[in-house]
Amino acid sequence: MEFYDKRIAMAHGAGGEATRRLVEGLFQPAFSNPQLDSLSDAAIIEPPAGRLAMTSDSFVVQPIRFPGGSIGELAVNGTVNDLAVSGARPLAMTATFVLEAGLSAEALRWEVEAMAKAARQAGVPIVGGDTKVVEHGKADGMYICTTGLGLVHRNADLGPKRVEPGDRVLLSGPIGNHGMAIMLARAELDIEADIQSDTRPLLELAGRLFDALGPSVHWMRDATRGGVATVLNELARDTELRITIAEEAVPIDDCVRGACELLGLDPLHVANEGQFIAIVAAEQAEAALDVLRRTAGGERACLLGEIDRATISRVIARSSFGGTRVVDMLIGDPLPRIC
């Protein structure tokens, strides 16, 4: 069946002929796999031996295409990464689309293809989903919700309870690219900078770490909304420990740093889509860093800081000249300031 429509209409969500044309003409050919192709009400998955991980996420990014990525790629990688930093490899994924009537079919096709490509790269079949259409003006073009099911690595045992004083904080690479790329792509700020989102799958980086040093990896999380600062604050709160980071160790691309300086934003608060924080036992920290740096995409991984016990659990940044400050969680959205 061919999907020949030029624009999304309410009929595409009504369950009739137009819906069938959309599903069988666009989604199914792009995502094709045996479970999806049966077009039944649920995908049947044979449970493998081991522990399963399951995660859900919704993607409402605006604009839907931005330098370095798009909502479709994000919808797959975001869920793949939530599994990856939970120590899991994805087995299957579902995708739900909320489309705004009037959206161009071309924009949808573009995102579906981006999703299919990202899913192939991560080795995860998209086995089911749903489509709803809302009236024009009721949504920002399109929203995508994904659910991922994964198999937890046999070496992975993660959680705040495993984090101990003395553990080291590792960061997988340069921060702030995604948040700044989106902020500049919104075109509300008339600033031009060549900043690309860092959206990418973290499966390989995380997987290699678990393969080599699994039991020594105590905790892991991707630093998405709220940035590195928020992730570390959540960890400090959950463990009741203090985290001290060396400010000069934080890898930041010059153009991101420049844009943050200009807009008065703290790069530690800016969102990422392809970076994680890992807490690793002190004696294995160098080995872990070595594994990350030898894996494609992990070349700029760094030792960010360490964890200790203190009367107040909080995140502290130490400057190269000995000044210290509290790194707080992000409050609301990062807002550019001028005066």
Place this chain on the structure above:
Amino acid sequence: MLFVDEFRNPELIQRAVDEIHALADPKREYRVMEVCGGHTHAIFRFGLKGLLPPNVELIHGPGCPVCVLPMGRIDDGLELAGDPNVIFTAFGDMMRVPGSKGSPLESKARGADVRIVYSPLDALKIAQQNPDRQVVFFAIGFETTAPSTALTLLRARGLSVKNFAVFSNHVTIIPAIRAILESPDMRLDAFIGPGHVSTVIGCRPYEFIVRNYRCPIAVSGFEPLDILQSLVMVLRQLRDGVAKVENQYNRVVPWEGNLAALRAMAEVFEVRPYFEWRGLGFITQSALRIREAFAPWDAEQTMSVPGICVTDPKAAQCGEVLKGVLKPHECKLFGKECTPEHPIGALMVSSEGACAAHFKYAVT
């Protein structure tokens, strides 16, 4: 990064810190006010306070324009934003500042068309792109931002853009410094002068501080080394028993100021007889209104601005904190009812406000 990294050089910073320690006489206290919110922010962000001798105290002054804006002006702006035909534009700094019925962001959540701009020229562009709607720019700031508002109004007139108006809340720094100096509970030893404002007004307007109050001042940049070097400058003056205006930020600040910017301001704005400052009360000749010649672009003349007056919450001690009489954490509400997430006073809202900086960055 050029013009950043060299001002964060650990060796140079250590040298400046050593000099401050050597200059600070342990037998006396030093109370130095940094007027500008940008300095407050930088002092906390780089943990500079912890590098100083305990008898050198930094007092955070009234230089954050968001912090000194009375609640009524925000309410006035949001009344305008409530008109479905209005696109309300403001800097990001304003978005979380609470009026008595909520902030611009909350207004946006309720359906008002509120947009962040990085320059008033962007607001003018929005007006050109939306000829059927009225665009209001909520202008705030000291002399740092007033020239760009002035240039935007000159351009609006030049292009005959009819659906654009400015709601001017621009204030001027010198009357605020004078009010601080004349406050009876004030005792200051020196000033770190505002860098951005001084790029426009230059250094000469500060001469009354040294002449009338014998108080040293160093106009300062915003990097750690700038601020520490400025401290060295004022401590040297105090050691030598002199008081003069020094320009630490001379890579950016011309002594006579930016004449083109001052001309644009003078063409578009005139001084208001009086204006209310949050925490400081009414200060005469301390703010700018739009001249009659630009009346068609003045929201206060063409639109129905209600002129709301709101008393600040009684328990909030923003005024005392602004004048440096109280430290942020000494306010009754600090960190309890008043936090960056639920601010009661504006000092807790702006990232440059003394209370927000204290709350976010202070290591206690």
